Amino acid sequence: MLFVLGDYRIQGRGAAEIAASVEQGVGSGALAPGEALPPMRELAAELGVNPNTVAAAYRSLRERGVIETAGRRGSRVRARPATAPREAVRVTAPEGGVDLSTGNPDPALLPPLGAALAATADSTAAAPVLYGAPDADPELAALARAALDADGVPEGPLAVTSGSLDAVERVLGAHLRPGDAVAVEDPGWGALLDLVPALGLRPLPVPLDDEGPLPAALEQALARGARAVVVTGRAQNPTGAAVTAGRAHALRAVLAGRPEVLLIEDDHGHGIVDLPLHPLAGATRHWALVRSTAKAYGPDLRLAVLTGDRLTVDRVRGRQRLGPGWVSHLLQRTVVRLWRSGAVEPERVAGAYAARRTALLDALAAHGVPAHGRSGMNVWVPVRDETGTVARLLQAGWAVAPGARFRLASPPGVRLTVSPLTARHIDRLARDVATALTPGEAGRYG
Numbered sequence: 174m175l176f177v178l179g180d181y182r183i184q185g186r187g188a189a190e191i192a193a194s195v196e197q198g199v200g201s202g203a204l205a206p207g208e209a210l211p212p213m214r215e216l217a218a219e220l221g222v223n224p225n226t227v228a229a230a231y232r233s234l235r236e237r238g239v240i241e242t243a244g245r246r247g248s249r250v251r252a253r254p255a256t257a258p259r260e261a262v263r264v265t266a267p268e269g270g271v272d273l274s275t276g277n278p279d280p281a282l283l284p285p286l287g288a289a290l291a292a293t294a295d296s297t298a299a300a301p302v303l304y305g306a307p308d309a310d311p312e313l314a315a316l317a318r319a320a321l322d323a324d325g326v327p328e329g330p331l332a333v334t335s336g337s338l339d340a341v342e343r344v345l346g347a348h349l350r351p352g353d354a355v356a357v358e359d360p361g362w363g364a365l366l367d368l369v370p371a372l373g374l375r376p377l378p379v380p381l382d383d384e385g386p387l388p389a390a391l392e393q394a395l396a397r398g399a400r401a402v403v404v405t406g407r408a409q410n411p412t413g414a415a416v417t418a419g420r421a422h423a424l425r426a427v428l429a430g431r432p433e434v435l436l437i438e439d440d441h442g443h444g445i446v447d448l449p450l451h452p453l454a455g456a457t458r459h460w461a462l463v464r465s466t467a468k469a470y471g472p473d474l475r476l477a478v479l480t481g482d483r484l485t486v487d488r489v490r491g492r493q494r495l496g497p498g499w500v501s502h503l504l505q506r507t508v509v510r511l512w513r514s515g516a517v518e519p520e521r522v523a524g525a526y527a528a529r530r531t532a533l534l535d536a537l538a539a540h541g542v543p544a545h546g547r548s549g550m551n552v553w554v555p556v557r558d559e560t561g562t563v564a565r566l567l568q569a570g571w572a573v574a575p576g577a578r579f580r581l582a583s584p585p586g587v588r589l590t591v592s593p594l595t596a597r598h599i600d601r602l603a604r605d606v607a608t609a610l611t612p613g614e615a616g617r618y619g
Contacts, residue, residue, distance in 0.1 A: 183211075186222055188229035195230070196239055199250055210240060210248045236351045238371030251370060264563060266572035271593055271602075274574040276410060278445070278550060279592040283471045284390035284516035286507065292496055293506045306450035308490060308499040309333045311334050312509050317464070317478040320443075326462055327455040330486040332493065333500045335475045337362050337441050340463040340489075342372065344481070344594065347488035348435045348459060349374060349400055356394035356402040358386055358587065360553070360579040362410045365403060378581040381409070383547045385416035388423040395427070401435035403426075408442025408468070408549025411579045411588035413530070415442075415548040421451035428456035433483075436460040444469030446548045447523035450607075459485050466508055468550070469517050476504050526550045529591040529599075542610060552589045556610060563607035569600060 181203040185191035198204035210216070213231060217224040231248055234240040242248045245520070266272035291418045314331045322328075334340040345355065351373025357365060359378030375392040379386045379402070387405060396401070404424070407415040428436060436457045440450060443464045454460045461481035466474045481488065493499070511517070530546045537544045537554070546552035556562045558574070563575050566587075576586035594602070 174471060183216065183220075185220065185230070186226075188226050188233065191216075191220070191222075191227060191230035192233045195234055196237075199239055204250050206250050208250045210250070212247055226452045232351075236373035238367070238373065241370070264572045264575065267567060267570055270567075270570035270572060271598060272572045273378055273593060273602075274572045275590045275592075276551065276588070276590050277472065278468050278590060279525070281569065282445075282522050284511060286471065286474065286511075289507045289510040289514070289516070290503070292510060293503055296374040296470075297503065297506070302502040304498075306499070306502065308493065310502055310505040310509065313478070313505045316378070316509065316512050318480075321462070321464075324450045324452065326450075326452050326480060327460075329454075329480040330483055332479045332486050332490050333505060334463070334477050334479055334489075334493070335497070335500055336467060337439055337463050337465040337476075337477050338368060340461070340465075340477050341365065341439065341487045342368055342481045343435055343492060344435070344437050344461045344463075344479070344485060345369075345372060345374065345401060347485055347492065353401070354394075354397065354399045355398040356391060356404070357581070358405060358409065358414075359581045359583045360411055360576060361403075361581075362405070366579070366581065376581060378583065380583060381412065381414050383412075383414050383545055384420040385409070385414050386420075386424060387514055388420070388427050391424060392588075393542050395431050395434060399434065401437065403437045403439065404453060406438055406442070406452065407446045407448055408551075410441075410549070411551050411574070411586075412553040413546035413549045413551050414450050415446070415448045416453075418451050421453060425453055425456040428453060432458050432460075438462040440464045441468055442549050444517055444519050445522050445526060445550070447520065447527065448548050454481075457545045458482065461485050461489075469519070470508070472502065474508070476500055514518070527593060529594045532596070532599045533589070533591055533594065533603065536599050538604060540603050540607035542603065542607050546591075550590055550592050552591060552599065553586050554589065554606060555584060555586045557585065559587065562587055562606075562609045566605060569605040569609065571605060 181198045184194045193427060212229040214224050217227045240248050241251050264274050307329055317331060354375040354377050355369050356379050357376045358381050363605045377397055377399050379394050381387060434457050436453060438453060446470045454462050459482050461479055463477050463479045465477040532543055533552055534546055544552050544554045559576050563573060566573050574588040
């Protein structure tokens with residue numbers, strides 16, 4: 174059976190077939206973002222199936238982030254389906270131009286991995302890791318715990334995941350159900366903004382400034398029913414915000430009034446930022462803090478360390494055992510070797526990014542362009558005409574990331590990654606950015 178929706182025909186007899194038909198239409202573009210789907214009973218009658226079958230199909234589509242349901246307004250294709258992630262909004266650098274859009278670290282600041290990987294492989298040849306081994310390497314756990322202690326992160330068990338996003342997904346899944354709301358930074362990490370609805374959760378935007386999420390805005394999101402909040406402690410992507418001691422105190426006060434809320438902190442800037450961490454961990458009963466090796470040691474070293482309250486970490490580890498089981502001990506022991514050998518000098522790496530970032534911010538200010546970038550490797554420039562700014566900068570030889578990749582409700586902007594910049598780039602880039610903006614575009618991003 175089939176149901177005609179515009180020029181597209183929804184087909185299927187079972188829930189899986191109906192869901193696959195809708196998803197195929199979304200993926201091909203035949204069902205446009207925002208397009209309303211037929212009411213469940215109407216579609217069921219046309220297809221000759223039980224309404225519960227259509228309800229199951231729609232529920233599956235919601236949980237996979239393809240559609241959304243808004244009460245009496247019915248179901249519609251999400252404005253940004255999970256099949257069209259924000260990372261797909263890319264700008265290709267012109268020939269001979271400079272690509273500032275990727276968000277990648279500078280390869281020159283990443284340590285070589287070959288020797289550490291080879292040494293780890295040699296050391297495990299005689300005693301390979303087999304089923305039944307601990308999921309976390311004891312030495313990795315000890316070193317990670319010592320570093321967390323030094324930064325004032327509360328005591329808690331540890332888990333090892335395949336990067337920050339894997340950790341965030343597992344923590345959200347440990348506590349939340351489809352339909353629950355999650356407070357997220359806006360503008361914020363595009364991958365997280367895709368992940369939340371893909372899990373069937375509802376993102377609630379929380380504006381921020383250079384010192385992190387605004388306490389009053391977080392309070393509003395919690396009052397609207399947010400059951401979890403995700404905060405970036407340092408090197409916030411895309412704005413470079415870093416939570417200060419004063420802001421941390423205010424945010425902890427807000428969270429203390431909502432002890433049932435799940436708190437997730439992403440400290441992906443560990444190792445590349447010279448600002449101290451001011452953790453919020455412990456302000457609620459259930460919390461997690463994750464540190465990834467991606468920015469300091471390379472994105473392909475898929476490893477992050479997660480700590481949190483015992484129930485949260487136990488749930489993460491238990492579910493992990495039913496899936497991948499563990500993160501490769503070859504990777505874990507390689508990270509131990511890198512940590513012990515001092516392969517990355519955080520002060521030098523942080524200083525390199527800070528020098529480029531500060532030079533660009535100063536040059537932009539000299540041209541009358543306000544911008545933000547308190548920490549990390551990105552600078553955020555508020556603009557009025559996002560598409561036009563990106564296009565004009567492309568013509569000038571610069572590829573920058575459109576703010577649409579990072580925004581929910583916040584004003585437009587563009588993100589500039591400073592990793593590829595050299596001293597000779599700075600003044601020309603600042604001049605070209607100023608030229609690309611129309612008069613009076615100064616603004617804030619919160």
